Amino acid sequence: MKKLPIPVQNDDRHLIRLTSNDALTSINPCLRINQNSIKMQYRNYIQERGNAWNIIPNVVSEELKKSLINSYENRQEDELKFIKNMRDTHDEICSMCGGKFPWSLDHVLPKSDYPEWAIFSKNLVPACRCNIRRGTALKGNPITRARVLHPYFDDAFETRQISCLISTNNDFRWVKVEIVYLQPNHPEINSIKYHVENIVKRSGIEKYLSRTLWCKLVNQPGLAIRGLFEKGSLTELKIKELIEQDLRWNDSSSGTLNNWDSIFLYGILNSPNVLAFITQHHNKFVRNGGVPT
Template structure:
């Protein structure tokens, strides 16, 4: 997962802009009655997210006993996400947060939508809260669905609040076959907070990252083995290992926990691959 800068726009400001063009007097009145809850819910989210306590936020089927879930969904869909909608400026601002437009949840695919970290179907007061809206790829958005965490360990990582880029936690293991195969797994450091360690594993599982990374790695391995054989033929196992170590170092300089970093670190540390694979 890649860290993102936390949005600075307030949920109340976004909400007020989104409902600014509502023509129905009744609906506009009921939406305005939600303002206090919209603001307080976003504040609660901001206070609990850093401490892995989002699971303690109670789900609801309305906002301020005035607006239904479907009506709040419509505020997001029709008045924020839709092109030319009054709140579209905030939608686009959130979508521009990831570097190179890469999904922060999988670190692989291109962002194409906003994911509600806590689903709007169960937390309607957070439907347009920037803290609850994460730029994501379509696959991650669909994979996560509308599941609700019941404890800290079940909370997936949140790019605005969780920083897991300073230590290695995604690794790979080599399956010594011809051609070779790779499996990816989570291996937090020994000093990692136990709850965070469980969240790392849950995030990896929830978004199907093992299968995603294995798929991409399988495609790259064909070229890796071709180059590795040439290096081995020219310089032996010592030169091959040096080549793989340097490649891994370059990948880690970009992203410690990319599948590429895990792949090349695994290959460089595997004696069979460096010494026997190409004999």
């Protein structure tokens, strides 16, 4: 979950160049005829800020749908090189789920249901495998108008929206992590929840926090929290300060407060029993010369 600047691509120009390329006889006739209506829909998308409840798609023929989706999937043409560039110049953090390795592009309005925007740069966002796990999820309850949020147009991702509640057993070997919402009165809370349920959770955030990050914390606390490795025995207050520093580092280096590592650290800072465990565990670890206990 990361707010991104709107791409500066000239989509009308890309479309005109694509439809003017006589070498692409298999796709051009259909695209050429519908060029103006597609350009109108590009404006509609920007005007409605990619909000799936407000955008009214045109009825698109099967032939045009096929042309647009083929154009996106093949994207061999120079006119669509910008799509490859968008995919190649990816960020560290997935704009849709907040996980890592956003090595593909996701259509915010899925191309199978909204083909008019299949090659529209403002509908393409860098994403990880959550793209596949999400499927075509887009709109939730029509009464609340819940929907998938848009990394280019929605501002909700600019503030910290989610944290985690960590439950453990007595020896802290077992852990359960649940996502919690930090701003229950946010005007977009229904969409935030819909987005988290359908994209972030399906992408495996709870497994990553409760297995990958928690195991690292238990087995190598010095590697799980930045700065802890070089230190000897510490008070709980000092460990809390180090976690706060690490949180600030993660927030800033990832460019979003809603990246998965920050969500974990923020959850620890708000779990007194976990903080006490980390202190005790780290100090025991130091006494034992770095051997897991």
